[in-house]
Amino acid sequence: MAWAIGAGSSGSTPFAPAVGAKAISIMRASFLVGLLGFAGATLQGANVSEAMGRELIHGVSLSPVAATVGLLTAASLVAIGVFTGYPIATAFTVTGAVVGVGLALGGDPAWGKYRQIALLWTLTPFVGGGIAYATARSLDSDPDRRPMYISGLAGAVGLVIANIEFAALGSASNAASISTVGAQAFPLFVSAESTAGKAFISLTIALTCAGISYRELARDEVRAERRFLLVLGGLVAFSAGGSQVGLAIGPLLPMLDPFELPLTAILIGGGVGLLAGSWTGAPRMIKAVSRDYSALDSRSSIAALVPSFAIAQTAVFFGIPVSFNEIIISAIIGSGYASGGAGSVSRKKMGYTILAWIASLTIAIVLGYTAFTAITMIR
Template sequence: MVATGILVTLVVAAVASLFMAWAIGAGSSGSTPFAPAVGANAISIMRAGFLVGILGFAGAVLQGANVTEAVGNELVVGSVLTATASIVALLTAAALVAVGVFTGYPIATAFTVTGAVVGVGLANGGAPAWSKYQVILSLWVLTPFVGGGIAYGTARLLRSESVSERIAVPVLAGIVGFLVANIQFALLGPAEAGGMSLAGYAASFLPTVTVGGVDAGTIAIALAFAALTASAVSFDMRDPAAGQRHFLLVLGGLVAFSAGGSQVGLAIGPLVPLLDAVTVPLVVVLAGGGVGLLAGSWTGAPRMIKALSQDYSSLGPRRSIAAMIPSFAIAQAAVALGVPVSFNEIIVSAIIGSGYAAGGSGVSREKMFKTALAWVGSLVLAFGLSYGVFLGVDSLL
């Protein structure tokens, strides 16, 4: 009977996790990566939803471990995420995110899940993880300024008459290529170390030369990949309109991949403390979460894609490119640090920054205010609800 009860509890927790994954896929990870591309008419809404689901699944499997471990083990001090606590946290957060999906307002998933997990953890006797909170809060606060600032500067560069687009766009592509060469993939190295980058993996076959504590081979290969990427985009920019559109679609794919690597941890992270009771590898759980993200992207994301692409700013290809580059960089930084981050916050901030580069045209201040209020409110509400609901459920058990 005891074993049956544990199994039933784990199944309920898994179902709650899948529901959360669906809500995230329908919301932040499913809608935000291609929203600027849709706004720039580079891809249709339905095609964007389809692609983001596939790429999000790949990101979940290849890059999802860091954030998953952080959400499951680092938000509260103590072994307090029991099956009941995980179920309460997941259902509370998923309900709030689902409300955002169906009302058309982007609820910050990272805020919601973090608030819910911390709420149930503290209600169950855990202690605050202040050092982790400092890292998380720093990233959350800096994201609008860094992402919006870089998007603003990039958009101004692309709009400048003194700089040719045939030069600026390939240079930006080279920077993105350098970043891609240095992001880590779980399949290329030890999981406990977060995997290995493409440049690092290639450099492992070369003689080791260290300069200032840095592997010179890794940097050289990353620079070569950046040069190759810039050359390819430069060739494509023979037709500037087509070249910008193709580059924007690639950026959307990279952000979608990064979204899967980050957001899957928000869905399945609370399950991590429960895995000790079963012999299920983490990669299998990541794949399950990836399936949930994919389902959400295919069934619920189009509504939010429309809201972000049309309601926030009327973007052209240049401003869309400017929005996507910092979004990709910040997303990968968050994945590497194991910090839960809101893709709504990242993308919306970048969209606003690139919009202001054109004098703020198309940027709705009312929508900005309501979105920021929804972000803060989701954190506070998720914390309060999960704390109260857990205490109520715990008193009945």
């Protein structure tokens, strides 16, 4: 499952806009996304892993057979998408398969979690695509103010980075953000939980990012835009690892409880699978996402990646499985439409992809339920 995810959504989508803008080659993007995805899986994978393993079904724990059937079902569907060039929504397939086998196991639907997931999945195309569209229009509207707009985006990205929670910065049970750790270093703040302390560190990081971006843009605007684009691709790749590793290892957590393995060790194992998938299978999907959906330049790619990064980190924070194909593709379509109009977006490819997303969720639920029920009857 981890290999299929690395070859599909987490391996192909983060750098796809940068590849489309010719800021980086396909093979180099595959190499970098593998390393960054591994880092994200290790440092940020806990929340989504817990949700996939323990929060999708109530009343039962996934058995080894149930987890095997669910992951095999989802991995097969994702692999079909990889080899046909249509990015299947990984979160849809894994979530559907786990729900299917969980219901067949006799569990009860977790309606509260389903509402959270459905809300995020429904809003993602509109929020991500809408922000990408508005950002792309702003960047193209006034060349004189473009450096100021891009610097503002860099500051917003810095603000998000300052408040991302990393496992390595916190205790064994709780992750911590850079703003929290930074506030501890300043005695003028009463405590690490001080809102003023966190706000001060966050604002400092945001202004630093904006200042560096503005300086680089003043020196060479084209080069600075490409560098910012690559940084954004790296941040999205890191976020993809933190989110997508949970889809692969989350269903394993209930059966690993008796062994008392540290979660970090399990996350590393999942990260290795993502790394292998990115290095061996991602180039095909990077090509499909970067070239087949919309023609992008550096500015429209930046417009696509900024909301993608924010949405991805929101999903990681709340422990909600989310499809990076859905996030990136909707943002690419939004920014591409703003930059080139309807002619720059492949409506046929977009239509087939939406149908594939809906079908993958439905098929995964049905196959997971049917396959587990059949195996139970045979046994």
